[in-house]
Amino acid sequence: MVRVPGEPGVWVFVAVAQMIVVFFLPGNIIWPAAPILSLLAMIAAVTRAYQDAERLRTTDEHQPPT
Amino acid sequence: MPENASPPPPLPALTRILIGPPGKVLLPLIALLALIILNNSSLPGGGSFQLLLMGLGLAYGTIIVWVARFVVALFRSDGRSMLRRHWVRWAAAPVMAVAVIGSVYADLPFSARFALSESSLESLARTVASGPASTDDADQWVGLYPLTSISRTEDGARFLVDGTGFLNQYGFAWSPKGPPAEESHTDYTHIQGPWYIWEMQW
Numbered sequence: 001m002v003r004v005p006g007e008p009g010v011w012v013f014v015a016v017a018q019m020i021v022v023f024f025l026p027g028n029i030i031w032p033a034a035p036i037l038s039l040l041a042m043i044a045a046v047t048r049a050y051q052d053a054e055r056l057r058t059t060d061e062h063q064p065p066t
Numbered sequence: 067m068p069e070n071a072s073p074p075p076p077l078p079a080l081t082r083i084l085i086g087p088p089g090k091v092l093l094p095l096i097a098l099l100a101l102i103i104l105n106n107s108s109l110p111g112g113g114s115f116q117l118l119l120m121g122l123g124l125a126y127g128t129i130i131v132w133v134a135r136f137v138v139a140l141f142r143s144d145g146r147s148m149l150r151r152h153w154v155r156w157a158a159a160p161v162m163a164v165a166v167i168g169s170v171y172a173d174l175p176f177s178a179r180f181a182l183s184e185s186s187l188e189s190l191a192r193t194v195a196s197g198p199a200s201t202d203d204a205d206q207w208v209g210l211y212p213l214t215s216i217s218r219t220e221d222g223a224r225f226l227v228d229g230t231g232f233l234n235q236y237g238f239a240w241s242p243k244g245p246p247a248e249e250s251h252t253d254y255t256h257i258q259g260p261w262y263i264w265e266m267q268w
Contacts, residue, residue: 008080015134019126035130042134049084050142053077 004048011045084135085145087152088159092131096159099124100166108175109211110263111236114229132159180257183209187225187261190216191240194223213237215266220247224264233268 004011018038021030076082083091102121106113136156139145149156169175186209195218205214205228212228219239224246226237239246242260254262 008078008084012080015130016127019123022126023123035126038126038130039134042130043138046084046135046138049081050138050145052081053085054144056075056077 001051003051004044006044006048008045008049008052011041011048015039015041015045085139085148087148087155088132088135089155092128093155093158095124096128096132096162099128100162103166103170104175107170107173108179109227109230109236110176110238111227111230111234111265115232117229128159179210180261183211184261185209187211187238188240190225191223194218194225195221195240211238222246222260226264226266235266237264237266238262239264 015038018034018041022034077085083089088096099121102117102124106117106121112118136149139149190208190213194216197218204216205212206216207213208225213225214228215224215226215235215237217224219241221243222239222241224237224239226235230236238257239254239262240260241254241262245256246254246262246264251267253265253267255265256262
């Protein structure tokens with residue numbers, strides 16, 4: 001699976017930033033677009049978090065015992 | 067695990083939260099949102115505008131966080147095992163949502179709060195209606211409502227509920243001889259028996 005770029009924290013920030021847009025710029029396009037963007041950014045953050053956890057687990061399994 | 071193997075490195079806090087089941091932060095926030103919705107729908111006129119805004123923000127955040135975490139967990143094999151292991155925590159939010167939406171749809175919060183307060187409100191209304199016309203009683207909690215602007219009307223009494231509405235204010239009117247007299251910037255909606263919702267328009 002394609003590795004999601006960036007860090008989970010950055011994607012969470014992108015998701016939260018849409019709330020500011022929704023509260024201060026209401027409109028016919030922004031209202032449906034901002035929640036969808038938030039959701040997509042959150043999905044990216046969670047996916048990246050799973051990938052990081054998997055990579056840490058794999059690295060740990062392949063490390064020779066000290 | 068071999069005897070001399072080092073423990074796996076700890077995951078960063080945010081990563082651990084994002085891949086874990088809903089827990090100490092998300093579930094209390096959803097419960098808080100449920101309480102805000104129940105409180106607002108139990109007040110005449112829908113409760114305070116500030117609480118409504120706070121509730122909207124909370125709803126926006128919690129729905130997006132829960133849905134994103136659930137969808138990703140559902141599509142990953144390591145996530146599905148976590149879903150099965152912690153299914154109660156995952157089910158808590160949708161169960162709360164269904165319970166709250168169902169009770170609001172059936173108007174349960176308003177009916178329950180009014181029913182529990184009705185005898186106290188009626189007792190106050192009778193006292194105010196039999197008192198002098200010009201007296202305005204002090205703000206007070208009666209039943210489960212914080213009342214303000216308690217005053218006598220032509221055929222009964224009326225009082226506003228503190229913290230309702232944004233520009234308009236809402237409360238109750240007790241008028242046993244029929245609908246209260248029409249006034250400008252005022253509207254009455256019948257609830258049951260001698261009770262009406264009093265809307266004081268801005």
